[in-house]
Amino acid sequence: MMSATELSQVRDIYLPQKATVTEIYSMTETEKFFRFHLEEGEAFDYMPGQFMEVSVPGFGEAPISISSSPTRVDKTTFEMVIRKAGNVTTALHALVPGEPVGLRGPYGTHFPVEDAMKGKDVVFVCGGIGLVPVRSAIHYVLDNRDQYGEVTILSGTRSPEDRLFTEELYEWKTRSDITFLETVDKADARWGGTVGVITTLLKRIQINPANTVVIVCGPPIMYKFVLLELRKLNVDNSQIYVSLERHMRCAVGKCGHCQINGLYACQKGAVFNYADIVDVKEAI
Amino acid sequence: MNIKRVTEKEFAAWVDALTPKHTLYAPQAKEDRFAFDRLTAGEDLRLDYDVSILPPKKYFLPQKEVLIKFDRKGNFESVIAHEPFVLFGVHPYDFVAMDQLNTIFEQDNYDVHYMARKEAATVVVSDVQVASADVFAGCMGNATVEDRDGYDVLLTRLDDGSYVVETRSEKGEVLTGLLSSAVDADEVTLQQREQVWNRTREQLQKHKLEMTPEQIPALLDKSYDHPLWAEKAELCHSCGSCNLVCPTCYCFTVEDELNWDMETGQRYRQWDGCMLTGFATVTGNHNFRDKKEARYRHRYYRKGKYVWDMIGEIACVGCGRCISACTTNIANPVEVFNQLSEEQQ
Ligand SMILES: Cc1cc2nc3c(=O)[nH]c(=O)nc-3n(C[C@H](O)[C@H](O)[C@H](O)COP(=O)(O)OP(=O)(O)OC[C@H]3O[C@@H](n4cnc5c(N)ncnc54)[C@H](O)[C@@H]3O)c2cc1C
Ligand code: SF4
Ligand code: SF4
Ligand code: FES
Numbered sequence: 001m002m003s004a005t006e007l008s009q010v011r012d013i014y015l016p017q018k019a020t021v022t023e024i025y026s027m028t029e030t031e032k033f034f035r036f037h038l039e040e041g042e043a044f045d046y047m048p049g050q051f052m053e054v055s056v057p058g059f060g061e062a063p064i065s066i067s068s069s070p071t072r073v074d075k076t077t078f079e080m081v082i083r084k085a086g087n088v089t090t091a092l093h094a095l096v097p098g099e100p101v102g103l104r105g106p107y108g109t110h111f112p113v114e115d116a117m118k119g120k121d122v123v124f125v126c127g128g129i130g131l132v133p134v135r136s137a138i139h140y141v142l143d144n145r146d147q148y149g150e151v152t153i154l155s156g157t158r159s160p161e162d163r164l165f166t167e168e169l170y171e172w173k174t175r176s177d178i179t180f181l182e183t184v185d186k187a188d189a190r191w192g193g194t195v196g197v198i199t200t201l202l203k204r205i206q207i208n209p210a211n212t213v214v215i216v217c218g219p220p221i222m223y224k225f226v227l228l229e230l231r232k233l234n235v236d237n238s239q240i241y242v243s244l245e246r247h248m249r250c251a252v253g254k255c256g257h258c259q260i261n262g263l264y265a266c267q268k269g270a271v272f273n274y275a276d277i278v279d280v281k282e283a284i
Numbered sequence: 285m286n287i288k289r290v291t292e293k294e295f296a297a298w299v300d301a302l303t304p305k306h307t308l309y310a311p312q313a314k315e316d317r318f319a320f321d322r323l324t325a326g327e328d329l330r331l332d333y334d335v336s337i338l339p340p341k342k343y344f345l346p347q348k349e350v351l352i353k354f355d356r357k358g359n360f361e362s363v364i365a366h367e368p369f370v371l372f373g374v375h376p377y378d379f380v381a382m383d384q385l386n387t388i389f390e391q392d393n394y395d396v397h398y399m400a401r402k403e404a405a406t407v408v409v410s411d412v413q414v415a416s417a418d419v420f421a422g423c424m425g426n427a428t429v430e431d432r433d434g435y436d437v438l439l440t441r442l443d444d445g446s447y448v449v450e451t452r453s454e455k456g457e458v459l460t461g462l463l464s465s466a467v468d469a470d471e472v473t474l475q476q477r478e479q480v481w482n483r484t485r486e487q488l489q490k491h492k493l494e495m496t497p498e499q500i501p502a503l504l505d506k507s508y509d510h511p512l513w514a515e516k517a518e519l520c521h522s523c524g525s526c527n528l529v530c531p532t533c534y535c536f537t538v539e540d541e542l543n544w545d546m547e548t549g550q551r552y553r554q555w556d557g558c559m560l561t562g563f564a565t566v567t568g569n570h571n572f573r574d575k576k577e578a579r580y581r582h583r584y585y586r587k588g589k590y591v592w593d594m595i596g597e598i599a600c601v602g603c604g605r606c607i608s609a610c611t612t613n614i615a616n617p618v619e620v621f622n623q624l625s626e627e628q629q
Contacts, residue, residue: 100358
């Protein structure tokens with residue numbers, strides 16, 4: 001049993017820390033880039049694939065993936081890309097530099113950049129806004145390039161206007177030590193590249209399945225098709241990591257919203273090893 | 285600790301002495317039903333209640349509870365309740381439900397908001413005197429709680445109207461200390477109490493579960509694709525009543541509200557329910573439990589399997605509230621589990 005004074009010393013799992021918007025700009029019609037800086041300067045240790053609860057006081061909080069890599073920014077700075085989807089995300093879009101937000105986290109599992117991916121060929125498969133969390137892992141891998149084998153990045157968006165981080169995409173395309181392929185579902189007059197869904201890119205690459213780890217992140221409908229294609233490429237389920245989005249209200253395993261059958265996505269995910277969830281009916 | 289035998293008169297005097305001294309929440313009549321509410325006069329206490337409309341878990345996990353205060357400048361501050369209170373007259377099955385929630389909110393990520401209320405509470409359990417229409421706690425092993433710890437006082441009414449008052453903790457002693465003049469329970473009294481318990485275990489079986497509760501998880505393991513889910517769910521209005529009245533449901537949503545000054549406000553949590561249509565919907569209007577049957581099944585899996593996997597207990601305590609609450613008569617857990625098990629054979 002705890003006394004009142006002891007209780008008041010317990011960390012409140014719902015309490016955000018104050019942070020400030022230091023940079024914000026539009027990336028597409030619906031997505032904005034944000035850089036947040038923690039006020040009290042207390043660092044959050046995070047790994048690629050984890051997320052934070054971002055608060056706009058008066059509007060609420062939303063789970064948002066960390067898009068920066070701890071290899072590039074200090075741990076009091078977080079880059080995020082936020083799509084305007086409703087109440088909180090619209091309030092986020094209305095912010096200007098200098099305005100406050102609250103951050104708590106980091107939450108969830110992460111991409112296995114320090115274990116399963118080490119020494120392996122790595123394929124990143126990103127659909128749309130799925131590039132946002134994966135960018136953190138891509139930076140991490142590129143910053144430790146010699147510790148991984150072949151690196152392949154596949155990215156698909158609905159249209160050319162929906163492409164995020166276009167300058168970085170250009171950099172990746174021109175690098176000789178990685179393979180970068182992208183596609184759009186629907187081209188416009190200026191688009192000279194591939195047209196088609198993301199699986200068309202998977203059909204084009206050559207991989208050594210025994211030595212490859214695949215990271216998949218995108219909208220819910222994408223997974224079935226990508227996983228089917230990966231099976232054709234003989235990639236073992238245990239070599240595949242998926243990041244699954246669910247409705248999340250608490251991020252601490254209590255509110256129940258994120259459950260995938262009995263699994264709490266905020267605790268056991270959002271990054272899952274596919275072998276662990278292949279029999280979980282509500283997963284894919 | 286000690287066990288007293290208290291006459292009807294002494295008992296009433298004791299409650300009268302407690303009400304001005306403590307913040308008591310206790311079952312009282314509410315129109316033709318019963319509800320837990322602040323008890324200010326001993327005469328309003330109704331320990332003969334059959335079941336309360338809402339379970340007393342609402343004092344540990346309020347329907348709406350402020351978690352955080354904030355201002356628009358980005359300052360956030362925890363709001364944590366500390367006022368001591370007494371939950372008086374909790375039925376055994378409801379105590380079991382609260383005890384499960386205690387474990388869930390304590391383990392993994394310690395929820396200080398819930399735990400502060402739990403720590404501030406003195407829990408007085410009262411054995412059931414009148415069985416409700418749909419109670420089946422007797423089938424779930426939750427008709428009585430003499431073998432379970434975690435509450436402070438246990439009250440059992442004997443047939444002559446006197447009470448056996450068992451003090452089970454120091455917190456409980458603060459209340460029962462006032463009874464020091466009452467006689468200690470003798471062997472006969474304890475036997476009488478045992479008889480009341482035996483009778484209660486029999487009576488709280490208005491629906492008969494045709495298996496032991498421990499068999500439910502394995503049954504559900506085999507029942508995911510059973511046609512029953514769709515058949516039953518066909519009639520479901522997704523009204524969420526079965527969630528709302530359930531003592532073991534604890535899902536919630538978190539929202540902000542601003543005060544009139546438009547500068548300060550609070551973040552609160554509010555009960556939510558997995559039977560409501562949008563519970564699992566994400567951006568882009570993608571609903572991970574789009575079909576009624578998926579939501580319907582999810583509720584039974586929470587009760588009979590998912591929580592079991594977390595804490596080793598069945599999260600249906602047999603209160604029967606959902607059975608009474610469902611206007612289309614599909615929410616009866618006993619019916620569902622029995623039907624699944626029949627058709628397995
Ligand atoms: C682990 C994780 C990482 C995410 N990363 C990003 C990211 O990097 N960038 C980004 O733009 N978005 C991300 N999202 C989605 C983002 O959290 C939701 O778009 C946001 O919560 C919607 O909140 P809102 O108040 O703006 O919308 P609301 O007005 O609340 O509702 C709009 C729609 O979003 C749904 N929704 C509401 N709350 C949530 C929630 N907490 N989780 C999921 N859906 C919700 C509603 O059901 C509704 O369909 C992520 C979600 C998760 C779970
Ligand atoms: S599922 Fe129904 S009977 Fe079981 S504890 Fe909940 S409300 Fe009571
Ligand atoms: S009370 Fe009945 S109708 Fe309402 S959500 Fe529950 S099962 Fe469906
Ligand atoms: S987000 Fe609340 S339990 Fe996972």
